[in-house]
Amino acid sequence: MTDNRRVLLLLLVFLCLVAVVASLVVGKYPMTLADVWQVLIARLSGTPQTGSIDTVVWQLRLPRIAAALLVGGSLAVAGAAYQGMFRNPLVSPDILGVSAGAGLGAITAIFLHLPIYMVQLFAFIGGLTAVGAVYALAAVVKRHDPVLVLVLAGIALSTLLGAGISLLKILADPYTQLPTITFWLLGGLNNVNLSDLAYSAPMMLLGLIPLVLLRWRMNLLSLSDDEAAALGINFTQMRILLILSATLMTASAVSFTGIIGWVGLVIPHVARLLVGPHFSRLLPVSLLLGAIFLLLTDTMARTVAGIELPLGILTALVGAPFFMYLLARGGRS
């Protein structure tokens, strides 16, 4: 069994590398495999070439690939952690309102004609604030199951923030701002650059560390609070840490990509179908699957049509049928 898992992990790493190479050599800017190779080698050996090909490879494709891997992995891991913690298979990383908060933040900035880095900052702060508010709201309520209260508070606040988003959409200029808002809400990686990665990558990795360190204890979260107390484990602390890491990962991802649905909900399920529910096995598989999945869909998004297809549409279009197939197969065996 252990051997099988090792083979699976190796296979996924290999697939990931193949996906990276494939996505590095395809794109709108015409260039050959040899061009890509030369430009890569040139910069690595300290004598960068100048010209468009260098820009395309180093400033556009590589950051975008890195972003796809990071965001896909983060969303999938955050989703896996949340599904375990909330003991609910329908939970996605934005259950506590992070997407709605980020959305409202970003759209407010677009509505106010603010420059792009402010849009990202507003989105990030909006996401964190929303989750903070949900947590504070749930902490006030003492009488119910804390996990249930968190979920309900998240749903309620998301709805409220969603109303705010709709209001701004109605008030926005329909010819200039509304398309921008719509595209933001559909998500995409097409304006990723190195400086986006410079701030978001450390935060996503920072969110990942506690999850990796706690991967053995995560399974205990499926116990009820009373049972955990009997075992001498402080659930509240662990829950806070978990929410903090998942929120950090999701908010920093969403702040520069817009809302990308589906990855955080479904990839953990696919991973579970492959390796079972044990979190220490689920984590690496979710991470790799999420990264590969988002990289492949993003490569499709930038190559299949003359224009960029919004990532939010493609993840659902590709992911949903695949997931249904897996479900059907799993059901039979």
Place this chain on the structure above:
Amino acid sequence: MNRRTLLKGMVAGVFILSPVARAFAKELLSQNGAIKQPSNIHKVFAAGPPAAVFLYTLVPEKLLGWPSNMTAEALQFIHPRQQQLPFTGRLAGRGSTVSLETLLVMAPDIIVDVGNAGETHRSEARRVTAQTGITTLQIEGLLAATPQQFRQAGRILGVEPRAELLAKYSEKLLNRAAEFAQTQSANGKRRARIYTTRSNDGLETGLAGSIHSEVIELLGCHNVASAPGHRGVARVSLEQVLAWQPDYIITQDPEFIPWVKAASHWQSVNAVQEDRVYCASRLPFGWLDGPPGVNRLLGILWLMALLENRLEGEQLAQEVAEFFQLFYRSPVDPGVLLQ
């Protein structure tokens, strides 16, 4: 009925049925409800921003209000009397910000909408008329058809002299644009390749063939952002812009230019490196687009000047001043908008 008229009728009948003819005869105006005598039309409701620009230029004294929020920046170029007009909201089916009840309180004599309306829009207009009894008039919004729009609407709204004045001006300008387009393609010259951007990250664009690209195409230029089968607004990647290497990048967002000049990943775009990123004004209405109304006539003047390398010249300043005087009856000199 003699044989000749019968024959004519038959030929005409066949012609009317053919899709070509239907495209040709696509009525510029379509209406629901009975239209009052021009002398009885005192209050006109603009259903959306393009209609507001159209009505403001044609029948300012009958305009009930602005369908979208006008910024103070934009209002300074509007005639003092219309500066005070209230925000009335727009009428666009589910996207409406005005309720039918409010509409009845305002009691317009006619509702005017300008734009390229599909069946959804048309059926919504029919419903509004059925529910409120207010006549709705829809005008096809092609920029090239501006003179006809003014003349036909002017007749209905009882402002024929003013309509004729604006129509004549538009006709002259459109003819100039057509001549310009010919010289663009003549004597083996390569047509100017233009990329327009609509968002602060530079990657949202109006595709070729869409209402957002009409000015560019009227002047015979090549909008590099074309995607077969797609019309409207789309997002593209910077890699795609690099592959296109447009001669000019045009925006309506003044903050875009300093941003793009500082953005390292945009430096491989020749137009950025060679300082061929230009910003058209969006005051009081977008010169090139936004809303897609008669305001885009200014874009023709501006883009011609840009392509002929005389943006700073006296000629453009004069032409723009004339336009602001005639169309917007602007109390302020628009010279500042050219800097």
